[in-house]
Amino acid sequence: MIWLLNDVIDERAIKTLSHNWVDDRFHCGSDSNPNLTNKRSFALDYEDANHDMMCQLLYDQIKPKIASDFVIKCVGQPYFSWYKPGCFYDKHLDAFPITGLCPHFSFTVFLNDPEEYEGGELTITVGNTERSFKPKAGSMVLYSTGLWHQVNKVTGGVGRKVAIGWAESFIANSAMRQHVIDLKHAINEIADDIPEESLKKLESVRVNIIREYATL
Numbered sequence: 396m397i398w399l400l401n402d403v404i405d406e407r408a409i410k411t412l413s414h415n416w417v418d419d420r421f422h423c424g425s426d427s428n429p430n431l432t433n434k435r436s437f438a439l440d441y442e443d444a445n446h447d448m449m450c451q452l453l454y455d456q457i458k459p460k461i462a463s464d465f466v467i468k469c470v471g472q473p474y475f476s477w478y479k480p481g482c483f484y485d486k487h488l489d490a491f492p493i494t495g496l497c498p499h500f501s502f503t504v505f506l507n508d509p510e511e512y513e514g515g516e517l518t519i520t521v522g523n524t525e526r527s528f529k530p531k532a533g534s535m536v537l538y539s540t541g542l543w544h545q546v547n548k549v550t551g552g553v554g555r556k557v558a559i560g561w562a563e564s565f566i567a568n569s570a571m572r573q574h575v576i577d578l579k580h581a582i583n584e585i586a587d588d589i590p591e592e593s594l595k596k597l598e599s600v601r602v603n604i605i606r607e608y609a610t611l
């Protein structure tokens with residue numbers, strides 16, 4: 396499954412997280428591993444003076460937006476990834492485990508607007524179809540980690556600036572996880588139109604399903 400979530404980070408966070416992307420703060424993955432032929436991109440150095448602050452700011456912004464709706468147990472450390480012109484990531488599956496967790500969701504948070512670079516779409520394969528995403532800054536594409544995906548080559552502009560990461564759900568069973576997510580979204584849609592008591596009953600059903608299927 397794939398979800399496109401708009402405005403998961405606010406304007407102030409977009410500015411802070413996309414500020415001062417200059418060559419000497421980033422290293423190329425291919426430099427340390429010349430055998431990597433399926434990928435070329437640049438990652439913010441872990442030792443960068445602002446790295447930890449940026450990770451914390453991203454956590455603080457995205458966790459409230461996804462934790463409840465997607466039954467998230469933990470979010471792994473994100474990577475700030477810069478796809479300069481010529482960068483790409485061929486079609487692949489994400490590893491297991493990754494960033495210390497069992498990933499149920501992969502996500503990309505877009506830190507600059509699509510007009511700032513050419514190419515660079517995130518393309519995800521579902522069944523025999525493909526969906527491409529190049530949303531506005533502040534958006535997140537959240538998708539099931541088992542899906543094949545790629546980043547199309549960036550062909551111009553200032554490059555594609557993103558934060559990527561993974562999240563683990565309390566519900567390991569993929570079918571039940573999907574049902575609970577759908578239930579939550581349905582509750583959100585009708586929350587303003589039904590009596591408070593009815594809303595509480597629906598929410599208690601959702602929580603009891605989670606209690607039945609969750610693993611800590």
Ligand SMILES: [Fe+2]
Pocket residue numbers: 487488489501544
């Ligand atoms: Fe990936």
